[in-house]
Amino acid sequence: MKSVFLLFLLPLIIAFVIVNYPDFLNLLKSHFTSSTTNSTTITNPITTYTSPDMSLSQIVKPRSLAKLFLAIEQAEGQGAKVRRSVGTAKLRNFSPFLLLDHFSVGPKAGFPDHPHRGQETITYLLHGQVDHEDFTGSAGTIDEGDLQFMTAGKGIMHAEMPRPQKDGTNVVGLQLWVDLPERLKSVEPRYRDLRKGEIPIVEPNDKLSIKVISGESYGVKSVQDLAYTPVWMLDVTIKPGGFISQSLPTDFNAFAYVLEGEAMIGTTKIPQYHNAVFARDGDGVEISVPEEFSSDVRVVIVGGQVLDQPIIQYGPFVAVSKDKIYEAVMDFQAASNGFERARGWESKIGKMIRS
Secondary structure, eight states: OHHHHHHHHHHHHHHHHHHHOTTHHHHHHHHHHHHHOOOEEEEOSSOEEEEOGGGGOOOOOBOOEEEEEEOOEEEETEEEEEEEEESBTTBOOBTTEEEEEEEEEEEEEEEEEEEEBSEEEEEEEEESOEEEEETTSOEEEEOTTOEEEEEOTTOEEEEEEEOOOTTOOOEEEEEEEEEOOGGGTTSOOEEEEEOGGGSOEEEEETTEEEEEEESEETTEEOOSOSOSSOEEEEEEEEOTTEEEEEEOOTTEEEEEEEEESOEEETTEEEOTTEEEEEOSSSSEEEEEEOTTOSSOEEEEEEEEEOOSSOOEEETTEEESSHHHHHHHHHHHHHTOTTOGGGTTOOOHHHHGGGO
């Protein structure tokens, strides 16, 4: 009799709860969903969504640490300071990478009119704004969090000038030079801007956040076709107690540059402003921040497809032979073979440095 009474009473109780607590079913559904599903949250300023469970299974054979060194600050351009970690005696021609500068530029300083040939440059702005202008008539501005992918190809002359900050702080960013495959060294120059709002952010857990600038991480892909040479770039923030296990194509060279804090690769501590260069003995990289570390780490992981070609560099000119370098210098001096528009050209923004 008691069981019959309970069977009669139970539907009435459920109906009462649903009527008086309309969120009850959603809460119940949420509870069971969260308790049975692992997921990765992916965000950008426009969208929040959840990736499939399979995106979490980023298990790699980690590459070993081949080299570690401090990027020493030095003067560059007019009034600029840079920490150069690729393009020095410690790491030169690490195909496809030619140069990495972590730059800091004050008011009335910058990089006025200068040429390039045979490479691509990737500029990632961490603080402030930078104006650019070239002899093709292209001009524009990138803001904090934006990137610019410039292909010099057969030749370009341009200027890159920071905007003075109202608070007097320096404009800060990264500039990476990437070699072009020989067959593409004579392409027309071009720009591809990547705005902050176009960069997906993947958060596999509450201790790891990844801006997928170029490439792929935890199942999330970046905007495609930004550069001719395949390059992956990830801006990674790791909290104490967290780690990243990042897969990479096996034909990529890779390094990690620490912007803030300090991290661990295996048993080696990687301090701020150090470049950690990986051997090509695995299919990914792992970086961790032990629980006892006092602050988050911000590290940029960069990988790029190794090009099977010589690298001959003379300043802003990159070729596969000395003869091609001589040609580049002569073409620039004679304003020919790609540098025709350099004759008599002066940027408007470059003149500001002399005012």
